[in-house]
Amino acid sequence: MGSVGQRPPAATTARALVLTLASALVPGLAHWWTGRRRAGAALLLLFAVLALGAAAAVLLLHGDPARSLRLVSQGRLLLVASLAVFAVAVLWMTVIVHSWVITRPHPAGHLTRFTGAALVVLLCLAVALPAGAALRTAYTAHETVDAVFGPERPDEPPHDEHDPWDGRERINVLLLGGDSGDNRYGLRTDSMMVASVDVEYGDVVLIGLPRNLENVPMPDGTRLARAYPEPHGFDGLLNDVYQTVAEAPERLAVDAGAEDPAADTLKRVIAGAVGLDIGYYALVDMQGFDDLVDAIGGIDVHIDEPIPYGQQGEVLKAGDRHLDGNEALWYGRSRTNSDDYTRMGRQGCLIKYVAEQADPVTVLTSFQELAGATKRTLRTDIPQSKAGAFIDLAELTSEEGGFKTLQLSPPQVDTAYPDWEEIRGLVDDAVADQERSQPSDDSDTGSPSGSPTPSAPPGDGNGGQDSAGRADSVPDTPGRQVGEDAASLSKLCP
Template structure:
């Protein structure tokens, strides 16, 4: 009999987890029981409606409520824990034998902790997310360009263009070299996106007329060799050169990002809205946190100053370090193959990021992101960029890489680059009607972002 009563008590407490108030009704606390059950049904009904009608827009708006969500999750953790304990108490466990009291107490205590943990973890993850977002995305200064406008976050534009950069700054390196340079041009209505890739070794870079860099280099970016065969006047050095010469900008410092945005925009003939820079070497930590990436390596990739390392050909799971060497090695290769391999790594990362793994390593990954990520995207724009990212995920993403033989890096045809950019963007609006009508050869290749990456 005592065993049955103990089992029944545990059963009623467990039922209270999914139907709050059940134990109280059983114990005769009818007003409390009905109040708990009624309140729970109302909240559950509202939550069901929100979930049924939720979209990416709601997810974006939720980024403005992170503090409230954190507090709510913490309150729910305490409330559910207290509910289980009180349900146990009102069922009068004192009427059981001492052994029954100990067993039921331990079981119900474990149950209380179990139901509280998901809410506590949710509160922790949201708090970490807010700390990361607030660190990476700054509030725009008064009067600054780029924040959302009332009624139309895109200020009447049909496209937004984000400069995506991979750099390699660190304590053991001087300055920032932007070795990976791409622009994501996204249609704000459909999400159709063109990824425009520029080689790091583009020479004689032209700057916007009237800009400080154009006044300094009216005939293109050209510097003396700092040692025989070594050039620092290529596209990847524009950021660092601007940072190193604040006198060109009236003494203003840290002008590298804005200068590179204006330069890339001028080269392509489009407006660059924002930039996002990722420390490529720090990115290896993100890959390791995800458990590595499965990549198909088409041939042995040799790396190291003396060719002492190799990423063997074949399909395998690569560590963060090996994935980065695969993406960055120039030994026995060139910058254009390297650009292709970098796209393969980023595509694999997007495809293979497992939600369960991301959650299990969330705090670690967020801490890494705060150190390796830099951007000028205004914090208020995140609300609108989240639904746009959702559109991009389900839209067509093509790639146009300005590499030889399409474009000569030593003597770039700037007008052709602008014409091809305009065509790529125009074709992405109506992808089913894409035509290659430009007469100069070779013809541009508008390809899927994962083309040439091999089967995984």
Template sequence: MSATSPVRYPDASSPATMTKRAWWLVALNFLIPGSAQLLAGSRRLGRFGVVATFVLWGIVVVALLLLWLWPVVPYTLISNTIALTVAQVLFAAYAVLWVVLTLDTLRMVRLVKTWPAARGFIAGLSIVGLVAGAGIAGYGAVVAGSARSAISAIFDSGEYAPPIDGRYNILLLGGDAGPDRTGLRPDSISVASVDATTGATVMIGVPRNLELARFSEGSPLYGPFPDGYDCGDDCLISYLYTYGEEHPELYPDAEEQGSNPGIEAMRDAVEGVLGLTLQYYVLIDMQGFSDLIDALGGITLDVPQRTPLAAAIPGSKPFAWVEAGEQHLDGFTAQWYARSRYESTDYARMSRQRDVQEAILRQFTPANILVKFQAVAAAGTQVVKTDIPSVMLGLFADLATKSRKLPLTRLELVPDEFDPLFPDFEKISAAIAAAFAASTPTPEP
């Protein structure tokens, strides 16, 4: 830049020259932060700003390429608390840098030397650029901080675990600690079995009233129930959660491993019924999961028939109805749709609960989570408990993205095909094997 440069050494007595220069400087600060300083201000500050801008752009470009070519890498990074801490610091630092560069640009513009009619527009454009740049960077810092806090609060700090027989099997429990119950009791029991390569998912529904649940010889429950959970009348599988809580000595290490005796009792029982090893569990508090649905913006369901919403109390009447067809439900309505007992069988209720679970999983898209992350994270820490280690989140996010492109295979172990009172475990194992085979994507020719 020569000593006679009209940008660095303008004719301050010419409003036309100063106005034109002001527009250029403000536009350059918005497009390439730091470039205005290189041309008309502190070159040291300008070089720092331009380098920081190009580094940020480079990180974004690399992240987008990885998301397209190798998505598990960015998913892993954004679920790592150390990486999130670094991201939070960098976003916050860039937001501060943008504020400094914008204020310095306004100083260099020298508004009092521009045309009076243009001063408001020049200042307005600078403020818009300031809010846009610093606001986006600041929001990135807030999201990174919220993600780090949520991951630390919800997920375990365990190590990576390989799949078993090519699959990850996750126990999903809908805990219902209602006012009419003593303690928590799983109201919804299912297993999500995910192919570790394709993401193809089979959702297996286990009736909460299934009896005679069996246990392997290595289970702490095999001793008291070697012939299955037979304790007299109504020995339902869901009651084993309470049994485990009442006998914590059976699972003395459960709390240290991010679980509790009730969950471990349920895990052992479901493993025995299905003949699968369940690497992880997810427990969702049905009392509060409406907040999670609201945080996601509601869910969309294809309701098979008009459904009344009411409690199973003698003399109660529906306070609302969910009409047949495609319906978008808020958290309160979705919760009642999943839990309503009015003129309904347990098996119909199971099916509705599975529909809601599937809809929630479908709503967990990267774009949806990014836009609503703070609300989702806040709700998640209140209603979700799991022993999934944070190191597995990147892999599971990648598998979830793959699974959304495939149909979900559902297997409900309910009458008339299956008898929950006297379960045929060989028949259940055969049905699971058939479901796995059916869910495998057909190779393209």
């Protein structure tokens, strides 16, 4: 930055303070003013380039929080940005210190030295604090991405930004809700849904699988298939598969080298059982789900009937309610005075509400809280390279997509003796029905893809049985699907 050299004879404390302050706002002014033209010009030029770059970034990201989230999800970019912020902050503070050094009067008295030092410290803090916050955010994002997302998978081609889904028209993701706790052994996946997403239109079919499905078939040729051979297959409920594999991954896991062998195996088991190619899973530990909802500011729901919950006799009252994280957790998990299928219906609603109401601006402004909750709560085998594509898909789903749900529950599915061929047919029909109806603008609010509304519940005038002759004991229970057509979630979740 040039030598200090001979100070101008008119140097005063006031002028030095003003020039130091001005140089903190526009780095290089003090150097230019004191005759160090080359150093001053270089600093001014660098400042102009950085200012223009920052302005371009703001314009690029303004009004597009989803794009900001995509940038946050890129680990390598975060590392480069962190290094750049650190370098700029150090250079800026160096310029501030040097500006005071070259402008202060000489010799300087105690008051001048104290005043100058105080100003320099304050100006450096003004630079360091926001830079530190930016570094902390970048580090937190990088750490969160590393902790939550899985590694690149050798069985998939390299990620292509122009074709992130490798030519696939739908992406199927297994959504698991695990209920662990100090008073429970291991983890049971009491919530299991497959989200089948159309990558062009953003339409979603949620396939809900009851936790008490029995005789689930195991993938052919796997160690699980040998351990639980046909015709009886697995001797526990579907929600026991995860913990069973977790206790003996080397003996039972389809891929014992996976990040989470139990979740990976359950993904493959359910894929074969319902006849869908499930590419990824996402496991949410319900113990921390309330933190996630709090981080996005809570959710608005409609409750038809009061929902009792907890140990103290609390109740979620009927009506339009804004739920905080703890209330949303119980909205999705309570079975008091209801059953598994009612809970399944509310869990589908919960996904719809969060997808529609998770404002990207709120996500960014509550990023630290959300990142911390995400690390504690969520894990997935989605690779880091796909994170940006999934953010784009989530934005498409929340803005344009329609939600339909197919609950594999009684009366159309006998959970004790499920007909897996029939189940695969139900799933195929639900997905095909949604695809046949695209695109259309004359559908109901919750189903912009134009899927037909569900048929009226069978059983009326049929002695309490559906058209197939199966008992329809609770046809009006919310969440219990009656009939084989996938229902619009707007009907179930107003």
